[in-house]
Amino acid sequence: MNQKNIAILGAGSWGTAVAIHLAKVGHRVLLWGHDPQHVALMTEKKANPRYLPDIDFPETLEPSADFDRCIEEAHYVIIAVPSHAFAEIINKIKKTPQGLAWLTKGIDPQSHQLLSDLVSQTFGSTFPKAIISGPSFAKEVAHFLPTAVTLASNDSEYQKSIRELLHHDNLRVYLTDDLIGVQICGAIKNVLAIGCGISDGLGYGANAKAALITRGLAEMERLGLALGARAETFLGLAGVGDLVLTCTDDQSRNRRFGLLLGQNISINDAEQQIGQVVEGKYNASQVCFLAKQHHVEMPICEQINALLQGKISPKQVVQNLMSRPPKEE
Numbered sequence: 001m002n003q004k005n006i007a008i009l010g011a012g013s014w015g016t017a018v019a020i021h022l023a024k025v026g027h028r029v030l031l032w033g034h035d036p037q038h039v040a041l042m043t044e045k046k047a048n049p050r051y052l053p054d055i056d057f058p059e060t061l062e063p064s065a066d067f068d069r070c071i072e073e074a075h076y077v078i079i080a081v082p083s084h085a086f087a088e089i090i091n092k093i094k095k096t097p098q099g100l101a102w103l104t105k106g107i108d109p110q111s112h113q114l115l116s117d118l119v120s121q122t123f124g125s126t127f128p129k130a131i132i133s134g135p136s137f138a139k140e141v142a143h144f145l146p147t148a149v150t151l152a153s154n155d156s157e158y159q160k161s162i163r164e165l166l167h168h169d170n171l172r173v174y175l176t177d178d179l180i181g182v183q184i185c186g187a188i189k190n191v192l193a194i195g196c197g198i199s200d201g202l203g204y205g206a207n208a209k210a211a212l213i214t215r216g217l218a219e220m221e222r223l224g225l226a227l228g229a230r231a232e233t234f235l236g237l238a239g240v241g242d243l244v245l246t247c248t249d250d251q252s253r254n255r256r257f258g259l260l261l262g263q264n265i266s267i268n269d270a271e272q273q274i275g276q277v278v279e280g281k282y283n284a285s286q287v288c289f290l291a292k293q294h295h296v297e298m299p300i301c302e303q304i305n306a307l308l309q310g311k312i313s314p315k316q317v318v319q320n321l322m323s324r325p326p327k328e329e
């Protein structure tokens with residue numbers, strides 16, 4: 001195996017899981033965290049007690065609070081912070097890497113842009129980018145359970161080199177060049193997972209959940225096509241794969257957040273109880289902004305956004321959706 005130095009920027013559950021995977025397969029990984037106390041704890045415990053307790057770090061995984069050193073020493077740089085911190089992280093990079101890969105799912109809250117557009121603005125439109133997305137709960141990847149993901153890129157050489165890093169043993173990596181589609185899927189499935197959580201929290205049944213997933217997928221595809229994505233992406237791992245995973249399994253933080261809202265817990269209390277990033281809470285308004293800008297109808301996302309803005313109750317979300325005029329599928 002050709003050992004590489006890899007910097008993972010962001011020491012939450014997903015960055016840590018991918019760092020563990022890459023170190024286990026033999027690479028040297030620098031895991032950067034922005035909180036020096038958290039980095040010191042990870043260094044002492046040789047684990048990440050805050051986000052992935054009970055999973056020991058392999059020998060070649062080193063936590064670090066030194067951002068510039070991580071970039072300097074890395075052959076490959078992978079960003080793993082939440083979408084609200086993505087712009088800040090790319091603006092901090094002083095030495096331009098050979099390309100940028102990221103694990104983040106979401107839309108930039110300041111500019112309403114896809115993260116690939118932020119990277120293009122900073123490093124140029126032909127700069128190699130790679131997005132890792134798909135049904136992949138951090139804990140399962142860290143435990144080496146079978147997982148398959150999509151890797152979208154604008155540069156086939158860079159894409160293959162990232163696949164070579166990741167594709168081992170129980171992690172399969174499928175390639176696509178549909179950066180727009182993969183990012184739209186990753187942002188919207190979180191909003192829909194909140195919706196499915198709300199529905200289950202209210203005590204509605206399996207019929208309601210299946211309807212939300214199916215009609216939600218139609219919304220996702222409508223917006224994606226309007227932005228230039230390809231239809232087949234929505235039936236792939238980043239689309240229906242991640243949508244089903246996140247809407248149906250209680251490992252999903254977005255789904256659990258929705259469950260709490262459906263049980264009448266306030267938005268703030270629900271977010272505090274989850275205690276980790278709930279991307280859909282922030283991304284719902286970005287998705288609705290893009291839908292309006294591109295004249296795309298997205299009633300489910302709009303209702304969930306209205307609830308997250310404190311304008312309607314969980315029950316009203318369902319009433320409003322059910323009372324819409326009949327239409328063709």
Ligand SMILES: NC(=O)C1=CN([C@@H]2O[C@H](COP(=O)(O)OP(=O)(O)OC[C@H]3O[C@@H](n4cnc5c(N)ncnc54)[C@H](OP(=O)(O)O)[C@@H]3O)[C@@H](O)[C@H]2O)C=CC1
Pocket residue numbers: 010011012013014015016033034035038050051080081082083085088103104105106136137138139275276277279
């Ligand atoms: N967890 C999962 O299973 C998966 C997650 N993702 C995506 O990966 C991204 C990261 O999620 P995940 O790791 O799970 O989130 P977590 O909530 O587990 O961790 C978020 C991490 O980001 C750090 N952070 C927050 N703000 C900043 C900042 N301004 N600068 C640097 N670091 C910051 C947090 O630090 P602190 O502890 O100090 O708050 C924490 O270490 C999200 O977009 C998510 O949707 C994608 C696939 C799977």
Ligand SMILES: O=C(CO)COP(=O)(O)O
Pocket residue numbers: 105134135136137138190193242245246251252253254255277278279
């Ligand atoms: O994106 C994920 C799995 O693919 C994680 O989803 P949550 O952020 O809802 O936990």
